[in-house]
Amino acid sequence: MMPIDAHAPITITALKWVPPFAQGQVRDHRLRWMMKEVGWDYAVELIDPTVQESSGYRAQQPFGQVPVLREAGRPILFETGAILLDIAERSGKLLPDDEADRALAKCWLFAALNSVEPLLAEISVADIFLEDKEVAKGYRPYAVKMAELRLGQLSGYLGDRDWLVGDDFSLADLMMSSVTKTVHHTDLVEAHDNLAAWRDRCFVRPAYKAAIAEQCAEFEGHGPKDMGWGEETNEKGEEA
Structure with a gap:
């Protein structure tokens, strides 16, 4: 098991905005929750469809989704299940001792x-x-x-x-x-x-509540235009 560098800068990606039905649901909330449970600090990079579709981002996340996890000295990880398992194993938390x-x-x-x-x-x-x-x-x-x-x-x-x-x-x-x-x-x-x-x-659990509040606060600070959509965007994220 690789040693944990408590000072390694960690960044996760998340969307700038999503329609109301998806707020609190986008999968980066799982990673935020996990990070708060294990007590690791992280930064969030908010992205939009232009970034998602870029060749640079697709080299990190082939499907253009969020989140990815970037950490100094380690491979860039994608897929929440894989990321969460990696964090659990490295931190020694949220996996049973038995x-x-x-x-x-x-x-x-x-x-x-x-x-x-x-x-x-x-x-x-x-x-x-x-x-x-x-x-x-x-x-x-x-x-x-x-x-x-x-x-x-x-x-x-x-x-x-x-x-x-x-x-x-x-x-x-x-x-x-x-x-x-x-x-x-x-x-x-x-x-x-x-x-x-x-x-x-x-x-x-406090970590869950904090993760959801954090994600939703970021959505409140943005809107459809930040995703390159018109103001008349419906609940599906489609322009009317």
């Missing part, structure tokens, strides 16, 4: 991103992104059915546990609870008392 639990926490990190998030995201496709409202109306029941299935399975596994793995909050809880935000505009999580209580235990 070897078996540590391995299981990593399983749940990937489960959040691969098995749960894609199905929950389909709700947003139906509710926000599909332009044809008749298609959206027809598709939504299927999207809800699949999301309900996954959340029911998650609730069943969680049972009466306080946390997904071991006896304390871990990287698994951070990522999975963040994923549930995808359906925050529905009552799908609230349909499971244990799941809603677990999510609330995660979101009451």
Whole structure:
């Protein structure tokens, strides 16, 4: 394991502005949350679509997304799951001490991103992104059915546990609870008392509250024009 340089300058990228439905949801909030949990300082570089589409940024993040993490003397990292796992391993925090639990926490990190998030995201496709409202109306029941299935399975596994793995909050809880935000505009999580209580235990953490407040404060200081959009931008981020 590489030694941690507590004085290494760390920068993460984030968007200058997003429509209201996405505020508090853009994935850099996961990295901000993690950094605050482990106590690492960082700077934020706010970017816009021009930067996202540039060859320089695409060399760092091939898909033009946020966030990336830049740290002196280390490779530039992208993909929040990979970044968070790297930070957890290097800091020695948010991973259980028990070897078996540590391995299981990593399983749940990937489960959040691969098995749960894609199905929950389909709700947003139906509710926000599909332009044809008749298609959206027809598709939504299927999207809800699949999301309900996954959340029911998650609730069943969680049972009466306080946390997904071991006896304390871990990287698994951070990522999975963040994923549930995808359906925050529905009552799908609230349909499971244990799941809603677990999510609330995660979101009451000071590091989470600080991360969301920080991200949203930056959005409040910017607007559609900072993203190269017109003032008549709708809730999807499209110019009317």
